[in-house]
Amino acid sequence: MVIRRLPRYRRYLADLENRGVERVSSGMLSEILGYTASQIRQDLNNFGGFGQQGYGYKVSDLKTEIDAILGLGEQYRMAIVGIGNLGHAVSNYLYRYLDEFVVAALFDVNPAVIGSEIAGIEIRNANELDAYLAENAIDIGVITANKEAAQGIADSFIKGGVRGIWNFATIDIDVPDEICLQNEHLSDGLHELVYYIHSK
Template sequence: MKNNTRVSNAIIRRLPRYRRYLGDLRSRGVKKISSNELSELIGYTASQIRQDLNTFGGFGQQGYGYSVDHLYAEINKILGLDREYKTVVVGVGHLGQAITNHILNYKFGFSIVGLFDVNPTIVGLAINGVKVQNSSELEDYVRNNNIDIGIICCGKDNAQEVADTLVRGGVEGIWNFAPIDLDIPERIAIENVHLSESLHTLSFLISSKEKENR
């Protein structure tokens, strides 16, 4: 595999889509596939697919195409899914519970080992077998249990404080669902999921199509 330290963000965001389609192909028993066939499935051009995969070494053979199993495994490695990530969720309201249930059902590379909230009616409850702890215990728990990822599902007023606590505890990455841009050290990886911005984008697309159809 080639050095991927300077891979563009656009390529990185296409890789999970490749993985999803390859996973579906594997479940159907497909053993090999060409870039043209992948293009028809995914919607990217065959040239784009080859270019993306060549960034990491190619993985295809002239006249054969790609081994679905091998390419799926290699993309898992590129995405860092060949290891287990210990994860905590902070903010166990409706969104936090939905995220927790999704990850626990996903069962690939991510394990939720801790849930945290400040609401006394939630603290002490168990969600899918994981007990909700008081957020005052978060930093020590993260540090003592070598937590890799902190998932922030609380409101924006508390999100920065939660992020600071996670950083002090030693997380490697933060998955942020709070509607705020967080100030964190560059050594910490962060992925922001602003649901309202995604909904606003959808609103724009609907409006644009309405104008086109007039």
């Protein structure tokens, strides 16, 4: 499950790059990230053996390589369904921080928000989702609606040809094998925090 560690490596490398640091050792990565240095060397060797004994890794090369592995060289078009507080927050986050991810369309069922805009993107009526997806290529469908609506939205995304679904609804949704599914569970991070508090 090295993939679960790669986004963390990438985040840390981007931070080093922003601070002008050019080289990093597996020992430094270990200290910050909390994995052992040998785990880190093994992870990075899996992807082609960057780094030279005693010299560490060149930050920019390693980040570029990880970006390529993660598939961050291309842009991804997203549609978000469910523009309550959470959908609004996710939309803002993508717009502000993640250039590779383009919010192409927003949908909700609430007449009070339909027609308003977030960062220049209009919130459409959710009953137009199928028609929109038939006309527009969307890579990733985001579900920030309630759990009762989640499976229906996922079915529309699948029929509409998305490649992956990012699900924030607190329910397991069924997707066919060819669709990538990422479930977000806020409780995981909180439970991890409580473990550390509890074991102090």
